[in-house]
Amino acid sequence: MNYSALVLDIEGTVCPISFVKDTLFPYFVNKVPTVVNDIDQQNDTVKQILCQFKIDDKNELINHILGLVSNDIKDPILKQLQGYIWAEGYNSSEIKAPVYKDAIDLINRHNNVYIYSSGSVKAQKLLFGHVADTSDSTKSIDMQSQINGYFDINTSGAKIDSQSYINILKDIKMIDTPEKVLFLSDNPSELEAAKKAGLATGLAIREGNAVVPNVNDYTCYHDFTKLL
Numbered sequence: 001m002n003y004s005a006l007v008l009d010i011e012g013t014v015c016p017i018s019f020v021k022d023t024l025f026p027y028f029v030n031k032v033p034t035v036v037n038d039i040d041q042q043n044d045t046v047k048q049i050l051c052q053f054k055i056d057d058k059n060e061l062i063n064h065i066l067g068l069v070s071n072d073i074k075d076p077i078l079k080q081l082q083g084y085i086w087a088e089g090y091n092s093s094e095i096k097a098p099v100y101k102d103a104i105d106l107i108n109r110h111n112n113v114y115i116y117s118s119g120s121v122k123a124q125k126l127l128f129g130h131v132a133d134t135s136d137s138t139k140s141i142d143m144q145s146q147i148n149g150y151f152d153i154n155t156s157g158a159k160i161d162s163q164s165y166i167n168i169l170k171d172i173k174m175i176d177t178p179e180k181v182l183f184l185s186d187n188p189s190e191l192e193a194a195k196k197a198g199l200a201t202g203l204a205i206r207e208g209n210a211v212v213p214n215v216n217d218y219t220c221y222h223d224f225t226k227l228l
């Protein structure tokens with residue numbers, strides 16, 4: 001099947017879950033106390049995001065944010081904040097995104113690729129702007145020009161809600177032919193929601209992903225080499 005558009009999840013699909021859990025989250029957790037305690041020194045956007053939590057006490061706010069991270073809560077305010085904190089890590093080259101080689105190749109050979117992740121649009125752009133270069137560990141590759149658009153839980157809604165996929169179909173002007181849009185994710189609940197909206201779906205099977213008991217119900221991809 002020739003798909004007119006691809007919509008790709010990030011964590012567990014185009015990069016390992018371990019990158020998010022062992023690199024991105026710890027980097028963020030380490031910075032949270034300073035960012036909250038020194039709120040007056042943060043830029044206006046970060047101040048506004050912190051204010052949205054509506055918690056005045058700094059220690060309480062720190063504990064609230066850290067609790068969201070440790071329980072992997074896909075909270076829209078948390079996700080916005082993470083993008084701003086990770087920017088420092090990417091811009092200083094401390095963080096580079098280990099996007100799977102087969103995912104890089106897939107993105108390079110399809111001309112209509114979109115991203116839909118719980119990570120904020122800002123975080124997504126940073127990630128694709130700083131993809132680890134496997135041939136030279138000191139370098140990163142900017143893949144942003146290969147991505148046609150980015151969607152997150154703030155722009156489109158929760159990933160397990162089929163309305164979110166309808167919103168995306170409208171945005172990418174594919175609402176009349178949803179079956180020509182392929183959504184790839186490691187999360188069966190997301191695939192079910194996308195399927196309900198009429199999209200074609202594929203389950204990413206990667207090392208470290210959660211085991212899917214009813215794996216035979218899905219079209220599975222251990223890598224994307226043979227896709228398209």
Ligand SMILES: CSCCC(=O)C(=O)COP(=O)(O)O
Pocket residue numbers: 009010011012020024074082116117118119120123124127159
């Ligand atoms: C944009 S990378 C940050 C990943 C993240 O915060 C996250 O929650 C990943 O969720 P996904 O929807 O990509 O599985």
Ligand SMILES: [Mg+2]
Pocket residue numbers: 009010011012013185186187
């Ligand atoms: Mg995922």
